[in-house]
Amino acid sequence: MNFKELNIIPPIMKALTQAGYTKATEIQHQTIPHILEGRDVIGCAQTGTGKTASFAIPILQLLDSSKHAPEGIRTLILTPTRELAVQIDENFKTYGTFLNLKHLAIFGGVPQGKQVAALNRGVDILIATPGRLLDLVSQGCVRLSHIEILVLDEADRMLDMGFVNDVKKILAKVPPKRQTLFFSATMPNDIRKFAQSILKKPKEISVTPVSSTAETVKQSVYFVEKNDKFDLLVHILGDQAINRSLVFARTKHGADKLVKNLIKSGIHAAAIHGNKSQNARQRALDDFKSSKIRVLIATDIAARGIDIDELPHVVNYELPNIPETYVHRIGRTGRAGYEGTAVSFCDREEKKELINIQKLIGFNMAVAIQ
Known part of the structure; x- marks a missing residue:
């Protein structure tokens, strides 16, 4: 209308x-x-x-x-x-x-x-x-x-x-x-x-039940051991065609640790979560929107304020324990008619979360090969 x-x-x-x-x-x-x-x-x-x-x-x-x-x-x-x-x-x-x-x-x-x-x-x-x-x-x-x-x-x-x-x-x-x-x-x-x-x-x-995910988002899952997740993330981010990637971590400490290790690996990154000052959070978000940094690590609560139409890539570094949260996370990409990609890392302790997510969204994600 x-x-x-x-x-x-x-x-x-x-x-x-x-x-x-x-x-x-x-x-x-x-x-x-x-x-x-x-x-x-x-x-x-x-x-x-x-x-x-x-x-x-x-x-x-x-x-x-x-x-x-x-x-x-x-x-x-x-x-x-x-x-x-x-x-x-x-x-x-x-x-x-x-x-x-x-x-x-x-x-x-x-x-x-x-x-x-x-x-x-x-x-x-x-x-x-x-x-x-x-x-x-x-x-x-x-x-x-x-x-x-x-x-x-x-x-x-x-x-x-x-x-x-x-x-x-x-x-x-x-x-x-x-x-x-x-x-x-x-x-x-x-x-x-x-x-x-x-x-x-x-x-x-x-409108749009919470159980549904946008058709414009290509979803896949990697089965990976917990200790190998970081190496897999670096490998994926090595694709220079991914100009911006929003990565979800479960905890504030985990988000900060990821940023520290990504910077050591030569990848520009910043974190956004509740322990950051307002100025630091806004600066990180502005730098991400303007592509000054390629990777933004976010916790779920902080991510509610991220509104970017042309965000191409989302990574679930850790699966959420609430299935609906997965839908909100990947809803950050594939917006306003643009296509997006959402990849999830699943270790052996997270298989229950994956089953619950796939039950909610109504299909099994494609399994990606490392």
Whole structure:
């Protein structure tokens, strides 16, 4: 569906056209009309399907068209990681270029001074990680009494990361009369129950089940002993046709160790995970996007903020113990119509994880030969 058919106001249409947007994705054309009608929405869609635009565009339109705009923060978007907060903020900047609405991302891991100064200048749309938001609320720097729209983005990851109590504290501080939007890449029963407990007669929209992987991604698995994984990775990365590769490690320590050993082998690499400072994480991501480094090593939580349309190659250095995580990992490639390659390393201790993954996606991956 074309964006013009969604009754988007001219300033936002102009911004979308300038950014090269023409057709709405499935999650966008299904959710935007309901949000514009003021309904609560539960949206379930895989990473890379355009979830952010599906709530950012109608929020901008609703706030811009409001005839009585109170002072204070009018929309609050909760998201689990700093990378996602920055990414969402950038999207609001893109779509709201021609609107007079102020937005801000706040997150931990950096001094709060600049964030507080920006809050004092006035903000319409606040994108926040739960911990930093509660810190600033307790200091009296943030007031949530004028919230009209509340968004929980990547809700499954946020609750998995242990933010459930923080989210409940925040829910107690926002007005009960509000529009609530709940977006998640997966929707297990406990997540759905939580969503239904905080939304009012929500419209539930689900596109591209989590069990499916994009047809544009070529998937294969190497059976390899744990001690031989690094040599295999170096061998694969020796193919200079692979200009960028995102490699998933299970732990922060493992990610750092991989980077150290890759650099020793002459391969430019960096890691992105929760123990890195915000500046270090953003610098690594920027260097990867601009191809200053060929290899980015990521843990699953940090990887939620990686949004690159033309990423050709993903490596599962270690298989995840949650099958749905595999789908999210390889969903980083083969996006926006581009083809991608995803290879997985499986040692003898990981065969159970491989069986569960293949059961979820509905087929056996091709076995690659070293």
